[in-house]
Amino acid sequence: MNDAERIPPRSGTAFRLAAGATLTVIDPEGSQVADLLAFNADDIDEVISSGRTFDYAETIFLTTGNTLFSNRSRSMLAITGDTVGCHDFLLTPCSMQTFLHFYPDKPVHRGCFGNLAEALQPYGIGPDRIPVAFNCFMNVPVDPATGKLAVLPPRSKPGDHISFRAEMDLVIGLTACSAYASNGGSFKPIDYRID
């Protein structure tokens, strides 16, 4: 088991993940969210797709045994372990615009969107290529009668984690959430490990 890397609060990173490697995303302090993106390292036009994943999984609650699919219907990341079982794949990373909309009285921040855009730029991935992210630990219940979404504090406790096996060579984008609602009002780091 390798050492974990730390993503500081309200920041993001990007890295290559080789086919067969396992990425474990860890919430070291609890109740924090990490937005995850994946691109085919050999062809960045192939990207993680919430819609294709929902098509094949036939559920919006993804956990151990489910696979995150690309826009080309190929497996990108298989979820191999999950101590939380509550993640979101509906919402897009917060941006300057969403901060202005949701938190008009607070200092504006570029959000996970801006952090991902900067981290992915060296891989030739521009901001328009950022799709719906797999938001690890994010707690977004859906009201079945009205469709209404809520953003509640994550259920993750300190040390909780989710693991993904890369099904192809990938470029990963990963953040420690910057928004107020999604992490219960606190900004915390995220750790990750590659084995």
Add this chain to the structure above:
Amino acid sequence: MNDAERIPPRSGTAFRLAAGATLTVIDPEGSQVADLLAFNADDIDEVISSGRTFDYAETIFLTTGNTLFSNRSRSMLAITGDTVGCHDFLLTPCSMQTFLHFYPDKPVHRGCFGNLAEALQPYGIGPDRIPVAFNCFMNVPVDPATGKLAVLPPRSKPGDHISFRAEMDLVIGLTACSAYASNGGSFKPIDYRID
């Protein structure tokens, strides 16, 4: 009120929609689905985004009064009328791969994905740029306990319709659904009108 155009069963089309124009999508026979995409006509890297729309609408059930947003957080289509109130914005247009997965015993079809890819190609929009579509009349309830999705017959009756006002100059992709589950096992046309 202009005349309606007809999209034959299991096919698709693309056209320009000027800012301020109203697109009405009509289910002429009832219980049929139409997958809708929208791109900024002046910059096709700006595209309809389920995630951004859910962010701002705070619901997955979109109807009159809601707006479909782009990946750049701008209004693309305002829903100005809706006689059904039941549409899907979770799933991606069916493709050859999804037909092989869901209907292994049936003849393979390129689905709305293939129909949209062909229709959008003259506008310089490639298949990798096809995101989650706004699936007019598609009936996809979510089980709140398990997250499980079902694909039920649409609730639309003959002549039911949904109208969208273009908030910018757009390229629209629109289909008459090709899949078995989403339209109750029948293949029917879709009509649309631009006013």
